[in-house]
Amino acid sequence: MISDNLHYFESQLQGTKARLVAVTKTHPVALLQEAYDAGGRLFGENKVQELVAKQPELPADIEWHLIGHLQTNKVKYVAPFVHTIQSIDSLKLLQEIERQAAKHGRVIQGLLQFHIAAEETKFGLSLAEAEEILESEAYRSMRHVQLTGVMGVATNTDDEQQLRREFRELRGYFEHLKARYFAQQPAFREISMGMSSDYRLALEEGSTLIRVGSAIFGARNYGAVS
Ligand SMILES: *Cc1c(COP(=O)(O)O)cnc(C)c1O
Numbered sequence: 001m002i003s004d005n006l007h008y009f010e011s012q013l014q015g016t017k018a019r020l021v022a023v024t025k026t027h028p029v030a031l032l033q034e035a036y037d038a039g040g041r042l043f044g045e046n047k048v049q050e051l052v053a054k055q056p057e058l059p060a061d062i063e064w065h066l067i068g069h070l071q072t073n074k075v076k077y078v079a080p081f082v083h084t085i086q087s088i089d090s091l092k093l094l095q096e097i098e099r100q101a102a103k104h105g106r107v108i109q110g111l112l113q114f115h116i117a118a119e120e121t122k123f124g125l126s127l128a129e130a131e132e133i134l135e136s137e138a139y140r141s142m143r144h145v146q147l148t149g150v151m152g153v154a155t156n157t158d159d160e161q162q163l164r165r166e167f168r169e170l171r172g173y174f175e176h177l178k179a180r181y182f183a184q185q186p187a188f189r190e191i192s193m194g195m196s197s198d199y200r201l202a203l204e205e206g207s208t209l210i211r212v213g214s215a216i217f218g219a220r221n222y223g224a225v226s
Pocket residue numbers: 023025046067068153194195196197211212213214215
């Protein structure tokens with residue numbers, strides 16, 4: 001049962017500062033409604049088209065997080081409602097988010113996505129690239145994007161030592177950026193890491209947002225969206 005699973009995760013998070021993002025990709029809106037009715041409010045989707053299709057079907061107080069790679073030309077579709085874009089990996093993307101958020105008179109929250117996994121295919125910034133963004137004039141003049149932390153996807157492995165190393169690496173980036181660029185900004189506080197298979201380790205290593213899909217909704221069937 002989705003409600004039991006959701007309550008289980010909420011209980012796991014009791015006494016921590018971390019929150020749950022229920023990753024709803026590939027699941028039909030009826031199941032998302034079930035998660036909402038059980039108290040879930042932070043939902044994560046990884047595809048713009050799917051997010052845009054589901055959002056109007058569900059209650060307006062859901063905090064939508066985009067957790068997948070975002071192409072600049074698709075920002076306009078999510079700008080009217082998205083709460084947090086967790087996958088910011090370029091200045092160009094940040095500039096487009098700023099532009100689209102301004103059009104809608106909104107402030108969109110964002111996380112800088114770091115490359116922490118061994119796999120080459122996973123998206124994300126290096127520390128040097130992130131600092132280049134944060135030091136740019138373009139970034140400093142932005143008023144409609146608020147960076148609230150960092151995000152990372154660890155290697156798909158059950159090697160605990162490796163996972164811990166990667167989570168620590170991400171936390172290290174967070175702490176460095178916090179001290180250097182965001183010391184006066186309490187809103188910069190999120191470390192988004194940990195999924196169904198590795199969220200316990202991620203919490204131990206300081207995660208503030210776990211992104212959990214299959215452990216709540218069951219296995220995904222990529223053939224049958226909604
Ligand atoms: C799908 C996805 C998750 C959730 O994965 P599960 O293993 O189903 O918990 C978390 N983060 C990202 C970026 C994802 O794409």
